[in-house]
Amino acid sequence: MRLNPSPMVVLVLAVAMFVAACATPEPADEIPPEPQATVQLDVATEEPPSEPADPAPPAPTGEAELHISYDASLASEEIAEKLRMASADGASDPVQVFGDDFSSPGWSVFTENEWTTSYVDGAYELSVKAGGLRGAFGIPSGLGSLTDFYFQIETRAYGPADNGYGFRFRDQEAGFYEFTVSSGGTGSSGEAISSGGTFSVDKFLEGSMVRIVPFKTESPSIVQGDGELNVLGVLALGPDISLYINGQEVASFSDPDHPTGSISLRVNPYFDEGSRTLFDNAAVWVPAD
Numbered sequence: 001m002r003l004n005p006s007p008m009v010v011l012v013l014a015v016a017m018f019v020a021a022c023a024t025p026e027p028a029d030e031i032p033p034e035p036q037a038t039v040q041l042d043v044a045t046e047e048p049p050s051e052p053a054d055p056a057p058p059a060p061t062g063e064a065e066l067h068i069s070y071d072a073s074l075a076s077e078e079i080a081e082k083l084r085m086a087s088a089d090g091a092s093d094p095v096q097v098f099g100d101d102f103s104s105p106g107w108s109v110f111t112e113n114e115w116t117t118s119y120v121d122g123a124y125e126l127s128v129k130a131g132g133l134r135g136a137f138g139i140p141s142g143l144g145s146l147t148d149f150y151f152q153i154e155t156r157a158y159g160p161a162d163n164g165y166g167f168r169f170r171d172q173e174a175g176f177y178e179f180t181v182s183s184g185g186t187g188s189s190g191e192a193i194s195s196g197g198t199f200s201v202d203k204f205l206e207g208s209m210v211r212i213v214p215f216k217t218e219s220p221s222i223v224q225g226d227g228e229l230n231v232l233g234v235l236a237l238g239p240d241i242s243l244y245i246n247g248q249e250v251a252s253f254s255d256p257d258h259p260t261g262s263i264s265l266r267v268n269p270y271f272d273e274g275s276r277t278l279f280d281n282a283a284v285w286v287p288a289d
Contacts, residue, residue, distance in 0.1 A: 072099055079233070079247075083285060087288040094285040094286065098283065100281075102124045102280055122280070123278040123279060124278065145262055146236070150234070151284050152234075152283055155230050158275065159273070162182055162270040164267070165266065166178065166266055172261035174205060175203065175204040176203075177212070179199070181197060183224050188216040195224055196221070201243060212253050213243075222245055223246065230245060230246060232244070233247075237287075239255055265279050
């Protein structure tokens with residue numbers, strides 16, 4: 001038997017179907033699921049490292065800690081052998097404890113009216129203006145007091161012929177030693193040097209200066225000319241100190257007054273004409289324990 005629904009029942013069913021259609025969005029309005037890209041899968045399946053691959057060095061506590069950012073070669077086998085003999089067993093190779101190729105800041109930067117220190121073309125520049133102060137200095141970070149060591153640095157000097165540049169070492173409260181080079185200019189007699197250059201070594205103690213190597217001592221080991229490369233070095237083992245230019249020993253002396261201390265770079269033009277020097281590829285080695 002066929003049932004014929006009343007008009008009221010038909011109306012109720014029609015309203016119910018309309019409400020259901022409004023509550024359920026059409027497929028075109030649905031938000032599609034986010035695709036699982038390859039990058040997302042890689043991230044999901046790879047465990048992150050527990051610590052960085054190259055962790056930053058710990059912050060120094062007290063005295064600055066040594067670090068290495070540049071691997072260099074010793075200026076000569078003679079220097080390496082002296083460091084081996086000073087090692088604990090008298091034979092171990094020296095250990096490089098500091099290096100800097102000046103590719104990123106880390107040394108002091110100053111901008112003054114008469115002198116500046118800055119990073120230029122991947123090197124560290126110390127510049128003194130003409131007629132101004134006759135000295136500028138650069139101080140490293142991460143390089144503290146040293147006792148037995150070999151330090152070397154590449155230099156390229158510009159400016160008047162009588163430029164003066166180098167470094168202080170074993171610098172402490174009582175005083176320091178200072179190694180100064182000029183890649184040209186005039187000798188001690190006042191006459192122009194046809195080749196090579198001059199240098200001096202001074203000792204400062206309690207405010208007094210002593211000339212260890214006379215002012216403007218001539219040396220053919222120095223390459224003369226603007227922008228020419230000269231590698232300066234100092235080997236300090238106990239009271240015995242040797243100075244090097246381009247791997248050649250130019251002076252040595254023995255003095256017990258400054259057994260330890262820090263290093264800083266210097267530009268000291270011999271006259272008030274100003275000059276600038278680029279320093280690069282600094283490195284320090286010490287005898288093995």
